[in-house]
Amino acid sequence: MAEQSNAPKPDGAALVDIYRRMLRVERNDDAIRKTIRRGRLTMPYYSARGQEVIPATIGHLLNDEDQICTIYRGIQDMVAKDMPLRPLWAEIAGRVDGTCKGKGGPMHLTYPEMGIMVTTGIVGSSMPIANGLGWAAQLDGSKRVVVAFFGDGASNIGAFHEALNLASLWKLPVIFVCPNNGYGEHTSYNLATSVDKISTRAISYNMPGFTLDGNDPDDMYAHMSVAIERARAGEGPTLLECKTFRFLGHVLGDDDFYIPKEEKEAAIAKDPLPALRARLVAEGHANEEQLSKMQADLEAEIADAEEFGMNSPLPSVDELRRDVFAEEIAA
Amino acid sequence: MAEQSNAPKPDGAALVDIYRRMLRVERNDDAIRKTIRRGRLTMPYYSARGQEVIPATIGHLLNDEDQICTIYRGIQDMVAKDMPLRPLWAEIAGRVDGTCKGKGGPMHLTYPEMGIMVTTGIVGSSMPIANGLGWAAQLDGSKRVVVAFFGDGASNIGAFHEALNLASLWKLPVIFVCPNNGYGEHTSYNLATSVDKISTRAISYNMPGFTLDGNDPDDMYAHMSVAIERARAGEGPTLLECKTFRFLGHVLGDDDFYIPKEEKEAAIAKDPLPALRARLVAEGHANEEQLSKMQADLEAEIADAEEFGMNSPLPSVDELRRDVFAEEIAA
Amino acid sequence: MSGIQKMNGIQAINAAMVEAMEADPKVLVLGEDIADPQGGGVTGTMRGLSTQFGEHRVRTTPISEQAIIGAAIGAAMAGYKPVAEIMLMNFTTVAMDMIFNHAAKLRFMSGGQTSVPITIRTLTGAGWQTAGQHSDHLEGWFAHSAGIKVVCPSNPADMKGLLMSCIQDPDPCIFVENGMTLFAPGDVADDQGPIPLGKANVMVEGSDLTIISWSGQILRCQMALAGLAEAGISAELIDLRTISPWDKEAVLASVAKTGRALVVHEAVRNFGPGAEIASTISEELFGQLKAPVKRLGGAYCAVPFAKVLEDAFVPQPDDIIAAAKSLMG
Amino acid sequence: MSGIQKMNGIQAINAAMVEAMEADPKVLVLGEDIADPQGGGVTGTMRGLSTQFGEHRVRTTPISEQAIIGAAIGAAMAGYKPVAEIMLMNFTTVAMDMIFNHAAKLRFMSGGQTSVPITIRTLTGAGWQTAGQHSDHLEGWFAHSAGIKVVCPSNPADMKGLLMSCIQDPDPCIFVENGMTLFAPGDVADDQGPIPLGKANVMVEGSDLTIISWSGQILRCQMALAGLAEAGISAELIDLRTISPWDKEAVLASVAKTGRALVVHEAVRNFGPGAEIASTISEELFGQLKAPVKRLGGAYCAVPFAKVLEDAFVPQPDDIIAAAKSLMG
Numbered sequence A, B: 001m002a003e004q005s006n007a008p009k010p011d012g013a014a015l016v017d018i019y020r021r022m023l024r025v026e027r028n029d030d031a032i033r034k035t036i037r038r039g040r041l042t043m044p045y046y047s048a049r050g051q052e053v054i055p056a057t058i059g060h061l062l063n064d065e066d067q068i069c070t071i072y073r074g075i076q077d078m079v080a081k082d083m084p085l086r087p088l089w090a091e092i093a094g095r096v097d098g099t100c101k102g103k104g105g106p107m108h109l110t111y112p113e114m115g116i117m118v119t120t121g122i123v124g125s126s127m128p129i130a131n132g133l134g135w136a137a138q139l140d141g142s143k144r145v146v147v148a149f150f151g152d153g154a155s156n157i158g159a160f161h162e163a164l165n166l167a168s169l170w171k172l173p174v175i176f177v178c179p180n181n182g183y184g185e186h187t188s189y190n191l192a193t194s195v196d197k198i199s200t201r202a203i204s205y206n207m208p209g210f211t212l213d214g215n216d217p218d219d220m221y222a223h224m225s226v227a228i229e230r231a232r233a234g235e236g237p238t239l240l241e242c243k244t245f246r247f248l249g250h251v252l253g254d255d256d257f258y259i260p261k262e263e264k265e266a267a268i269a270k271d272p273l274p275a276l277r278a279r280l281v282a283e284g285h286a287n288e289e290q291l292s293k294m295q296a297d298l299e300a301e302i303a304d305a306e307e308f309g310m311n312s313p314l315p316s317v318d319e320l321r322r323d324v325f326a327e328e329i330a331a
Numbered sequence C, D: 001m002s003g004i005q006k007m008n009g010i011q012a013i014n015a016a017m018v019e020a021m022e023a024d025p026k027v028l029v030l031g032e033d034i035a036d037p038q039g040g041g042v043t044g045t046m047r048g049l050s051t052q053f054g055e056h057r058v059r060t061t062p063i064s065e066q067a068i069i070g071a072a073i074g075a076a077m078a079g080y081k082p083v084a085e086i087m088l089m090n091f092t093t094v095a096m097d098m099i100f101n102h103a104a105k106l107r108f109m110s111g112g113q114t115s116v117p118i119t120i121r122t123l124t125g126a127g128w129q130t131a132g133q134h135s136d137h138l139e140g141w142f143a144h145s146a147g148i149k150v151v152c153p154s155n156p157a158d159m160k161g162l163l164m165s166c167i168q169d170p171d172p173c174i175f176v177e178n179g180m181t182l183f184a185p186g187d188v189a190d191d192q193g194p195i196p197l198g199k200a201n202v203m204v205e206g207s208d209l210t211i212i213s214w215s216g217q218i219l220r221c222q223m224a225l226a227g228l229a230e231a232g233i234s235a236e237l238i239d240l241r242t243i244s245p246w247d248k249e250a251v252l253a254s255v256a257k258t259g260r261a262l263v264v265h266e267a268v269r270n271f272g273p274g275a276e277i278a279s280t281i282s283e284e285l286f287g288q289l290k291a292p293v294k295r296l297g298g299a300y301c302a303v304p305f306a307k308v309l310e311d312a313f314v315p316q317p318d319d320i321i322a323a324a325k326s327l328m329g
C-alpha cells in the first residue's frame, strides 16, 4: 500500500511532528530507566525503546477524543498521545498526583482526558475492551476511533480471536495494532505463532490486515491513515502488524540471552530515531538547531515532570477504601 | 479434493458400514427421543438427527484406539464409534451401570475403552483437551489420532484459536471436525461468524482446512481419510468443516422459530439417511432384505440397551464422596 | 393505589429491563441469542426488548464470553449501562479475566477515573439434571473479588427490584438467577421499584434461631419452616439478597435476638460463602450464642446427573430441619 | 546421614522437578518460556530440565493458557503427569474453564474412568509493586472448587516435598508459589522426600493462642512471634501447607489446647479461605474458646501499586501482633 502512489504520505510538518513524538517517548524512556537505575523508582519497567515510530505516528494521526487501550509495555503509546508527563511521573512514583493516585502504577496508567482508557497487564485483554469503546462510539454516532495495542505473543491468546471476530461482525471503529517485535517475553515468534504473518489472521475475520514496517514512518502513516479513515467512515476494523524490535528485552534487567546477537545488532543498527532525524535534516524539514531545541524543550519538560512526580506526596492508606466502589467503603 | 481422481473413495463394504453406523445413530436417537417424550428419561437432549454421515464416516475410519473429544451434542459420535449401548443407556438414565455410574449423564458420557475420552458441555473446550491426548500419542510414538468435535458457533470462542495454533505448532495428530449446522442455539452462522467458511480460519494456523459436504459420504470419506493419514504420519492437524443441518433444533422441545421454514424443509428433503440407503440398493452394495435385517438387529440391540439401562439400579448417595479424588472422601 | 400481579421471575426480570431501558437510553443489552429473532435469551427474560428498543441497543453476540464482557466493559467506560448475559454461571469461567481482572478493578486501578457500571446476568442451579458443567453456584468466588457486587434474588419481586438497582448502580454487579426461582411465580407490585443493594430481607420473624439463606435455597428454607413450626421451633428466615456487600447489621441483629444461626446455600459448603457469614457471626457475637453457627451447602463434588444424586447434592428441607433441630440441642 | 543444603525456593522446586523427572518418564513440563533456550520459566524454577530431559518432555508454549491447561489435561488422561506453569496466579482466570470445569471434574463426571493428575504451578503475591493484575492470592477460589487440591508452601523444604507429592498425586493439584517465599533461603535436607498433602506443620509450639497461616504470610507471622514473646504471649504457629483438603485435626487439636485462634492470609479477607477455617473452629470448639476466632487478610480492593499502599494491603507483623494481643483480652 505504501508503495501505491495514492497512499497517504506524511508531509514535512507531519514528519517533524512524528519525530517530536518519538523523541518525547525516547527521552522519557531514558529518564525513567535512569531513575530506576538510580534506585529512585521501584516499578517493574517494560521499555519500548526501538519501537517509537509506531506510537508516534499513531499519536500524530489520532485526535484527542480518539481512544486507546494499551498494555504493560504502553507508556510510549500514552506519551505519543500527548499525555501530560507530570501525572505520569507521579503515577509511576506511586504518588497522590499520579493519574491513578498511585494505585495503578505503570502497568495500569489511565488518562481518559486524552483517551487513554485502559492499560492492561493481562496479555490480550486490551482488545475485547477496545471493542466496547468502539461500540459506544458507534452508538454515540461519533466519529471517534479506538486503537487496541497488543503484542505478537498476544495474537495467540483466545481474547484476540473473540475480539477480532466481534469487531468485524459489528463493524466497530477499532484498529488492532500489533507491534511485532519478534518476541513474547523470551519466546521467539516462530515458537509461539503458527503462521508467518499475524496480518494473515485478518482473513479469518474478513477484515483488512497488513504487515508493514513499523520502523518506517511512511509505511506506518499510510496504513494507519487508511485504517482510521475506514473506521471513521463506519466501515469497520483493521488489523495492522507493525514489524519492529525492542532494544532492551522484555523487562528492565532482562539479559537478552535468548536473542541471537546478530539479530539484535542488526536491529539496533537500524534504530529508527537517528534515522528519522537524519532524514528530516536531509530533506530540509528541520535543521540541527531546531532539532536540538526540540530535544532541549522535551528534556526540560521531562525533568520538570520527574521533579514534580518524585516530590508529590505519598497516598494515605485510606485510599484502600476509595475507588473500590463509587461510594467510599466505611473504615 | 473429493473431485480429484486420486481422492480416497469408500468401496461398497465401506458404504454399507457407514450406513450401518448412521442407522445405529438414528435409531438410537429415535429411541432416546421416544423415551424422553414418554417421560421415562428426564435428561436435556441435543439431537443430531440429520448429521449422521459425519460421525458414521469418522466411526468407520477410526480405529478402536483412536480417541475423540466431543460435545453435549455428541451421542452420535460415540454410537458411531462402537460405544456399547447398554452402559450408554444406563448412563442417560442415571443408573449405576452407566459408563459414568450416572454421575456424568448425557453431556459427559465417557468411555475410554473405545477412545471416548471427554464429552464437554462447555463450547470450545473439546479442542484444547484433544491436543493433550494428541501430545500423549506423539510422546508414546503411537500412530493413534484424536478427533475434536465442535460446532460452528464454537469456532468463535477463544479456545478454538488457542487450540488450533498449538496443534499446528506442535504438529499434533488431531483432527478438528466442525459439523457446521448453520446455527449455534438460535443464532445463525452469519450473525456469529465473520468469515464465510470456517475452514478459511485454518490459514491462520498454517493448517490444511477444507469445507465439505458433511452429508455426502464420499466427500467425508475422502477428506477424513487424508486427514487421518496426515495425522498418523506425523504431519500434523487438519481442520474439516462439514456442512450439515440439525433437523430437530438445538435442544429437544426447541420450536425452531428462528429457522426459516424453507431452509429447514430443503434440508430435510435432503435427509442423508434415506439417500444413502437408496444408493446402497441402487449401486448393488446391499439389498432391501439385508438392510431390513440390519435395521431389525440394531433396533433389537437398542431395545435391549434401553431395557437394561432403565432397569439398572439407582446410584447410592455415597457416590457423592467417590471419584472426587482417587481416594474416597470420608463420610 | 397500585395493583399486584402474579408473575414468575422471567416476567419480573423482563419488566425491570423494560422500565430501565425506557428510563435510560444508555441501558444496553448483549448476550447470546438475546435479541428477539433469537428468542430474547435462553429463558426468554429479554423477550421483546430488541423489538421495542432496537437491535443496536439489544445485540445478539457470538459465543464469545470474553468478547461479551469486554464489549460491556468498554461501553460502560464510555457512559453506557450494559446488561450482559452469560448464559450459565459455569461459563463465567471463560470470561473470568474480563470480570475479575478488569470489570471489578478498573475503577480502583485508575484511581477513580474510569468506572464499569455493568450488570452481568447469569443463570444457574441444580435441579435440571444438567450436571457438572451447567449447575454451579459460584457467588462465593465473586464475593471474594473486590469491586463487584453480588446479588442473588429468590423471588420475582426481588428480581425486579434488585435488577433495577444493579443497572442503576455505578459499579459492576453480577446478578445470579437460580433456575428454580426463575420459574416460580410470586406477587409483584405494579409499582415495584428498585430494592437497595446490600440490604437483607427478614422474610419470616422468629425467636429461636435465624436461618440465613438466599437464591434457590430460600424456597427450601420456606418448606422447612412448616416442619420446624410443627416441632415447636420458631425460626427467623433472612433472605440475604445481596451476598457482597452483605447486610451484617441485619444478620447480627437477628442472631443477637435468637442466639442461634444456620446458614444455608446451594454453593459447595467447603470454602463457600456461608463461611464468611458464619465466622463473622461467631466472632461478633462471641459469648452470646446458644449454639454453634451451622452451615449447610452443596456437597464437595461436581453437581451429579442422576436425580437421586443431584437431590443429595443440594441441602433439602429435611436437612435444614435436622440442622435447625440439632441447634436447639 | 544425609546433609543439609541452604537453598531458596527456586532451587528447591528445581530439585523436586529433577528428581520427579528422573524417577518417572511420564512427568512432563509445559508453560511459557519454560525450556532452557527461553530461560527455564520466568523465575528459572525449571532451569536445566529441557537440557536434561529433552524438549519433547519440557515444552515452551505460546501465551495460550487455555491451550496449556488443555494440553496438560489431555496428556494426563493418557497416562502422563504434566506440570503446567501458569506464570502468575491472576492468569489462571483465562484458563479457569479448563481448570474448574474440566481438570477438577473429569474424574467425577466420568464416574472414575478418567483422571487428571496434573500439577499447576503458579506464582503470586504482593510485594513487587506489580499491582492489581499480578499479585492476587486466589487459593480460596480453588479450595471452593471440588476435585482439585490446593497447596501453598512457605519454605524451600516444603516446596520440594510438597511439589513431589503434587506430581505423584493421582489428582489435579494447584501449587501456589509466593514471590516472597520463593527467594527466601532455607534448609533443605539432601534426602528431602515427598511431604504428604493435607497435613499441616506445627512450626512453633505455644500455649496461649494458635496462629494458622500459610505461604508468604508465614514469614510475617514468624516476624510477629518475637514481638509476641516479648509481650509474654506464647503463640503456636501452624503452617497449613495444604489449603484443600486442610488439616482440620491438627488445627482443632491445637486450638483445643490454646483456646484462641488467629487465621492470617494474604488473600482478600472478605469471603476468603480463612473464613472456612475460622467458622469450622468456632463450630467444632463451641464453648471451649477463650476468645472469638479472628481473621486477618488482604484489604477489600485490588492490590495497589504504591509501596505504602501495597504494604497496607497485606497483614503486617504489627497487625498480627495487635490481633493476637486483642485475643488475649
Ligand SMILES: Cc1ncc(C[n+]2csc(CCOP(=O)(O)OP(=O)(O)O)c2C)c(N)n1
Pocket: A073, A121, A122, A123, A124, A150, A151, A152, A153, A154, A155, A181, A183, A184, A185, A250, D032, D063, D065, D087, D091, D094
Ligand atoms: C494472560 C497472560 N499470560 C501471560 C502473561 C505474562 N506476560 C507478560 S508480557 C508477556 C509477553 C507478551 O509478548 P507480546 O504480546 O509479544 O508483547 P511484547 O511484550 O513483546 O510487547 C507475557 C507472556 C500475561 N501478562 N498475561
Ligand SMILES: Cc1ncc(C[n+]2csc(CCOP(=O)(O)OP(=O)(O)O)c2C)c(N)n1
Pocket: B073, B121, B122, B123, B150, B151, B152, B153, B154, B155, B181, B183, B184, B185, B250, C032, C063, C065, C087, C091, C094
Ligand atoms: C462457553 C459456553 N457458552 C455458551 C454455552 C451455551 N451453549 C450451549 S450449546 C450452544 C450453541 C453451540 O453451537 P455450535 O457450536 O454451532 O454447536 P451445535 O449446538 O450447533 O452442535 C451454546 C451457546 C456453552 N455451553 N458454553
Ligand SMILES: [Mg+2]
Pocket: A151, A152, A153, A179, A180, A181, A182, A183, A184, A185
Ligand atoms: Mg512481542
Ligand SMILES: [Mg+2]
Pocket: B151, B152, B153, B179, B180, B181, B182, B183, B184, B185
Ligand atoms: Mg451449530
